Amino acid sequence: xxxxxxxxxxxxxxxxxxxxxxxxxxxxxxxxxxxxxxxxxxxxxxxxxxxxxxxxxxxxxxxxxxxxxxxxxxxxxxxxxxxxxxxxxxxxxxxxxxxxxxxxxxxxxxxxxxxxxxxxxxxxxxxxxxxxxxxxxxxxxxxxxxxxxxxxxxxxxxxxxxxxxxxxxxxxxxxxxxxxxxxxxxxxxxxxxxxxxxxxxxxxxxxxxxxxxxxxxxxxxxxxxxxxxxxxxxxxxxxxxxxxxxxxxxxxxxxxxxxxxxxxxxxxxxxxxxxxxxxxxxxxxxxxxxxxxxxxxxxxxxxxxxxxxxxxxxxxx
Amino acid sequence: xxxxxxxxxxxxxxxxxxxxxxxxxxxxxxxxxxxxxxxxxxxxxxxxxxxxxxxxxxxxxxxxxxxxxxxxxxxxxxxxxxxxxxxxxxxxxxxxxxxxxxxxxxxxxxxxxxxxxxxxxxxxxxxxxxxxxxxxxxxxxxxxxxxxxxxxxxxxxxxxxxxxxxxxxxxxxxxxxxxxxxxxxxxxxxxxxxxxxxxxxxxxxxxxxxxxxxxxxxxxxxxxxxxxxxxxxxxxxxxxxxxxxxxxxxxxxxxxxxxxxxxxxxxx
Numbered sequence: 084x085x086x087x088x089x090x091x092x093x094x095x096x097x098x099x100x101x102x103x104x105x106x107x108x109x110x111x112x113x114x115x116x117x118x119x120x121x122x123x124x125x126x127x128x129x130x131x132x133x134x135x136x137x138x139x140x141x142x143x144x145x146x147x148x149x150x151x152x153x154x155x156x157x158x159x160x161x162x163x164x165x166x167x168x169x170x171x172x173x174x175x176x177x178x179x180x181x182x183x184x185x186x187x188x189x190x191x192x193x194x195x196x197x198x199x200x201x202x203x204x205x206x207x208x209x210x211x212x213x214x215x216x217x218x219x220x221x222x223x224x225x226x227x228x229x230x231x232x233x234x235x236x237x238x239x240x241x242x243x244x245x246x247x248x249x250x251x252x253x254x255x256x257x258x259x260x261x262x263x264x265x266x267x268x269x270x271x272x273x274x275x276x277x278x279x280x281x282x283x284x285x286x287x288x289x290x291x292x293x294x295x296x297x298x299x300x301x302x303x304x305x306x307x308x309x310x311x312x313x314x315x316x317x318x319x320x321x322x323x324x325x326x327x328x329x330x331x332x333x334x335x336x337x338x339x340x341x342x343x344x345x346x347x348x349x350x351x352x353x354x355x356x357x358x359x360x361x362x363x364x365x366x367x368x369x370x371x372x373x374x375x376x377x378x379x380x381x382x383x384x385x386x387x388x389x390x391x392x393x394x395x396x397x398x399x400x
Numbered sequence: 401x402x403x404x405x406x407x408x409x410x411x412x413x414x415x416x417x418x419x420x421x422x423x424x425x426x427x428x429x430x431x432x433x434x435x436x437x438x439x440x441x442x443x444x445x446x447x448x449x450x451x452x453x454x455x456x457x458x459x460x461x462x463x464x465x466x467x468x469x470x471x472x473x474x475x476x477x478x479x480x481x482x483x484x485x486x487x488x489x490x491x492x493x494x495x496x497x498x499x500x501x502x503x504x505x506x507x508x509x510x511x512x513x514x515x516x517x518x519x520x521x522x523x524x525x526x527x528x529x530x531x532x533x534x535x536x537x538x539x540x541x542x543x544x545x546x547x548x549x550x551x552x553x554x555x556x557x558x559x560x561x562x563x564x565x566x567x568x569x570x571x572x573x574x575x576x577x578x579x580x581x582x583x584x585x586x587x588x589x590x591x592x593x594x595x596x597x598x599x600x601x602x603x604x605x606x607x608x609x610x611x612x613x614x615x616x617x618x619x620x621x622x623x624x625x626x627x628x629x630x631x632x633x634x635x636x637x638x639x640x641x642x643x644x645x646x647x648x649x650x651x652x653x654x655x656x657x658x659x660x661x662x663x664x665x666x667x668x
Contacts, residue, residue: 084532146526146546153505153523160403163529164504220498220609221535289535289606295474296603296617297419297485302477307484310429310470313451314462317537320528390606391537394472394489 084222085323086384093141094212095241095376097170098234100133101205102242104177106263108198110246111180115259122253124184126246131177138170162218166211173208176201209238216383223287223400224387229278236271237341237376243267244345244372247352248365256361258353264368265349272342275379279334282386287399294393306396321389325382333382341375344368404500405512412515412587413553414493414614415573416596420621421580424473424486428572428581432469432490432551435571440552441521444468445544466540468551469572476620480637485620488581490572491538491551492605492613493517499530499539508548515587515614516555521547535609558583586614 107126110116116123142148155171157164176197183194213234216225247260291304298304314322325333348368352361390400437444446465451457469490476483493510497517500508507524510517519530519539524547531539531548539550554570557563567574573583584593593616596602602616633639 144527146528146541146548147524150505150523150525153507153525154527155504157403157504157506160501161504163502163527167504215502215529218502219533221533288608291474293606293608294535295485295487296605296619297474297476297487303475305475306472307475308424308473310426310472310489311463311467313464315464315467315470316540316543317531319462319464320531320541321537389532390535390609394537 084384084387084389085320086381087144089140089143091377091380091384093137094234095137095380096133096140097137098209098212098238099241099245099376100130100135100137101173101209102238102240103130103133103245104173104180104242105202105205105239106242106246108180108195108202110259111183111198112195115257117255118187120253120255122249122255124181125253126249127177127181127184129245129249130242131174131181134170134173134177162211162214166208166215169204169208169211173201173204176204206235206238209235221390222387223285223289223390224282224383227278227281229274229281233271233274233278236267236274237379240264240267240271240341240345241372241376244365244369247349248362248369251358251361251365254358256358256365260365261349261352264345268342268345268349268372272338272346275338275342287388289390289393290399291393291397294390303398305398306394309395317391318395321391322395323385324388325385330382330386333378333385337375337379337382339375340371341379344371344375404496404510408495408587409510409512409515410587411513411585412493412495412614413558413584414515414586414593414616415490415553415570416582416584416586416593416602416616416618417488418580418582418600418618419485419487420618421578422471422486422488423578423580424471425577426471427575427577428488429467429469429471431571431575433467435554435557436468436552439554440556441468441519441549443545444549445542447543464543466542466549468538468540468549470537480635483620483623488572489536489538490615491517491553492536492611492615493551493553495612495614497611498533502529502533504529516553517550518552518555519548519550521545521549524548535606535611536613553583586616 103126107130111123142151145151154164154167158168179194180198180201183190210231213231217227217230220226243263247264250256250260292298292300295304345368348364352364388400392400433444436442444466448457448460449463449465451461451463453461469488472487472489474485474487476485493515497510500510500517504527505523505525507520508530526546526548528541531541539548542549557571558568560568569583573581582593582596585591586593588594597616600618602618604613605617
């Protein structure tokens with residue numbers, strides 16, 4: 084599948100934004116975030132900015148962005164529609180949670196409870212994002228039970244890395260921020276490793292034989308002549324391929340930057356003291372995780388092989 | 401509404417494509433483009449029709465205009481025993497089309513009355529998700545209009561009372577010079593197309609996807625090698641070897657010697 088930049092930016096930015104929002108709400112509810120610090124306000128603002136920026140970016144790949152509002156209408160059947168709907172609805176509790184930080188001690192309602200509702204809805208939104216891909220039977224690499232958990236975990240991990248860095252900047256860094264990064268990085272790494280193993284072990288079920296119904300399942304069916312002399316939309320959108328040796332290398336880069344380095348840096352963070360040290364370590368983990376997320380998301384598209392390629396020369400997909 | 405009709409429609413209009421007959425002339429694809437340039441999903445735009453190379457056109461390299469129907473050619477088997485099969489591919493108007501249910505806006509829909517799958521170009525946002533959901537590559541994005549387009553089964557032709565009744569079939573069917581394409585109601589077991597499918601063991605493409613395509617394909621008939629009974633060679637291989645030995649210089653007496661001499665002189 085063609086890795087569209089706008090979709091990659093959207094899923095990464097909004098995913099991390101929703102993850103940050105969810106973790107902030109949980110930390111606030113557990114009284115792990117000091118209410119007299121500007122950290123809560125700034126971090127919640129950052130989460131909402133990332134979410135909004137990502138959502139706006141996602142409209143860039145639409146042919147008619149001005150009609151995007153129509154996308155909330157088909158929630159009965161469409162995961163994309165459900166994602167759009169939950170993305171919008173999440174703003175209500177998230178906005179009330181934000182007000183709690185903006186006007187500390189003056190609000191009549193329980194804004195931390197609204198924060199927890201925002202956390203649940205944020206995770207439901209990311210769940211819907213993952214489901215858009217996981218529900219497509221046409222792409223074996225996406226039609227996998229691990230795709231949705233990976234989307235949620237990477238969103239949360241991005242949020243945890245952001246939250247740890249901001250807590251260091253605002254000098255409210257405690258070991259809890261560290262443990263969350265550590266736990267999420269380990270979980271995500273395990274989930275991603277089992278996902279890649281499942282891709283490598285499960286053979287393709289559709290072939291050029293089943294796509295054309297020719298050859299009786301035994302004979303070789305090979306594309307002799309394509310219907311067009313140059314690339315068409317289907318080939319451009321669905322025919323993107325990545326060499327196996329590159330994907331192996333990129334998987335290693337993703338594993339190192341997204342999981343191994345943040346784990347090591349978090350372990351290091353648990354041993355040092357002082358604000359400048361924790362800023363350096365959490366910033367390094369954030370940058371490393373950011374690079375890793377881009378590589379992972381790009382690979383998620385590049386490694387996905389659509390069955391329509393069977394009509395354009397592929398023999399199995 | 402992207403929810404599918406609650407009960408499958410009784411009428412299932414669709415195509416039956418005979419792979420035994422198709423000669424791969426692409427006339428169906430061309431006439432499809434011609435009719436639909438003025439039809440329900442008009443215009444069928446051409447993006448970059450006189451495409452250059454990537455260095456000339458950059459991102460736009462490739463003539464990726466919209467076609468609803470494309471003809472592929474496959475080789476089945478290997479070597480001397482292989483068959484060449486021409487394979488027209490268009491929307492199969494599935495009974496359970498995922499392209500419809502994934503649509504976030506309701507622009508994609510399956511008609512209750514005849515099962516035709518259509519796109520409303522006024523509400524499509526051009527998110528392309530339906531093209532990801534379709535295993536058959538039936539949906540193509542119109543880069544100029546910013547919406548998704550697909551085969552309409554010539555919905556504006558098959559019900560058109562201004563046309564003679566014989567012409568109320570999809571453009572690809574009326575233009576096929578060898579009658580490899582048939583149109584009819586596959587929901588009616590007594591229709592001509594249903595009988596044809598039954599007699600010729602018509603089949604679904606990629607049944608493992610579970611989308612229950614309406615269109616059916618008729619398999620190429622088995623190779624016929626009964627020619628020997630009428631005195632014809634059963635294989636051309638022996639004939640080719642014979643022709644080669646007869647044509648080789650030196651085998652045809654004085655004439656051959658003369659030609660060999662001419663060949664030697666001219667080769668100097």
